[in-house]
Amino acid sequence: SQTIHQWPATLVQPVGSPLSLECTVEGTSNPNLYWYRQAAGRGLQLLFYSVGIGQISSEVPQNLSASRPQDRQFILSSKKLLLSDSGFYLCASWGQVSGEQYFGPGTRLTVT
Amino acid sequence: KNQVEQSPQSLIILEGKNCTLQCNYTVSPFSNLRWYKQDTGRGPVSLTIMTFSENTKSNGRYTATLDADTKQSSLHITASQLSDSASYICVVANSGYALNFGKGTSLLVTP
Numbered sequence: 001s002q003t004i005h006q007w008p009a010t011l012v013q014p015v016g017s018p019l020s021l022e023c024t025v026e027g028t029s030n031p032n033l034y035w036y037r038q039a040a041g042r043g044l045q046l047l048f049y050s051v052g053i054g055q056i057s058s059e060v061p062q063n064l065s066a067s068r069p070q071d072r073q074f075i076l077s078s079k080k081l082l083l084s085d086s087g088f089y090l091c092a093s094w095g096q097v098s099g100e101q102y103f104g105p106g107t108r109l110t111v112t
Numbered sequence: 113k114n115q116v117e118q119s120p121q122s123l124i125i126l127e128g129k130n131c132t133l134q135c136n137y138t139v140s141p142f143s144n145l146r147w148y149k150q151d152t153g154r155g156p157v158s159l160t161i162m163t164f165s166e167n168t169k170s171n172g173r174y175t176a177t178l179d180a181d182t183k184q185s186s187l188h189i190t191a192s193q194l195s196d197s198a199s200y201i202c203v204v205a206n207s208g209y210a211l212n213f214g215k216g217t218s219l220l221v222t223p
Contacts, residue, residue, distance in 0.1 A: 004155070043116075043215040044156075044201070090155050101146075101203075101211070103155030 002027040004104035006091050012110045019064075019078040021107050023091030026072070032094035033074040034101070035066055039087045050074060086111045114139040116204050118214035125221055129192055133217045135185040135202030143205040147176050147187045150199045150216070159187070159200075192221045 003026040013019060025031050035047040046059045048066035056066050063082060067075045074091055091104040116137045125131050137145070144163045148156035160169045160176040162185075168177045173190045189196055202214040 041215075044213040046211065088153075092155075100158050100161060103148075103157070106153070106155050108153065 002031070002093050002102045004091055004093055004102055006089075006104040006107050008107060009105065010108045010110075012112060013081050014112055015083055016080050019076070019081050019085070019109070021076040021089055021091075021109075023074040023076075023104055024072055025074075025093045028072075028093065030071060033068065034092040034094070035074065035076050036090040036092060037087045038090060038106075044090065048076070081111045083111050085109065114204070114206065114210075114212045116202055116212045116214040118200075118202050118217050120217060121215070122218040123220070125192055125219070127192060127194055127221050127223050131189050131192060131219065133187045133189075133200050133202075133219070135187070135204075135214055137183050137185070137202070137204045137212070137214075139183075139204040139206050139212050141206050142180060142183075145176075145178055145185050146203040146205070147174070147185075148201040148203060150201055152198070156201055189219075194221050194223065197221045 005024045007022055032051050034049045036044045037047055038044050048056055048058055050056050050068045053068055053071055064078050086109055089107045092101045094101055119134045144161055146161045147159040149159055150156040159171050159174050162169050162178045164180050175188045178185045197220050199216040199218050201216040204212045
């Protein structure tokens with residue numbers, strides 16, 4: 001099975017500051033990778049997905065961006081954080097044999 | 113519009129009791145339906161995944177059912193334990209990338 005690592009686990013950042021969240025995957029190669037956000041009291045929202053190095057698809061227009069510099073590395077970034085960016089960010093990979101999605105432990109982001 | 117509705121929004125039960133969570137969806141075309149358990153502050157963990165042809169699937173004390181005709185699914189938890197306290201999320205897929213998430217049911221199991 002796959003293992004997904006995310007860091008940092010928690011982050012408190014002021015409005016207007018930059019953001020970089022990192023996700024790495026073990027146990028598979030050429031995975032489909034996803035970034036989700038979970039706001040308080042709301043469901044999971046797909047932000048970006050990637051089917052390969054350098055290939056990023058955005059699901060929701062916003063001030064966030066994603067990059068995939070390596071096969072098993074997925075990065076979520078922002079140049080200037082907004083208060084509305086606060087939430088729980090989850091990285092996920094796709095088990096193409098099992099059809100399962102494997103989620104990382106998440107990063108709790110608080111923008112102050 | 114593809115939607116996934118879960119009920120109840122929250123539920124409190126006594127340890128040892130059974131409970132059933134509901135999921136109704138309007139996702140089309142349907143590919144599969146998953147139930148996830150999410151502990152507070154953690155990523156979701158898959159419980160079951162069912163395709164169109166599957167009516168029921170069990171994972172220990174968790175049993176999921178699917179009625180593709182009425183577009184309804186349920187998750188039944190038997191002999192609940194304190195560790196079952198979590199959010200349970202229903203996810204319906206209509207393609208490899210398009211997953212539609214419910215908002216979840218928050219379950220609290222009390223002693």
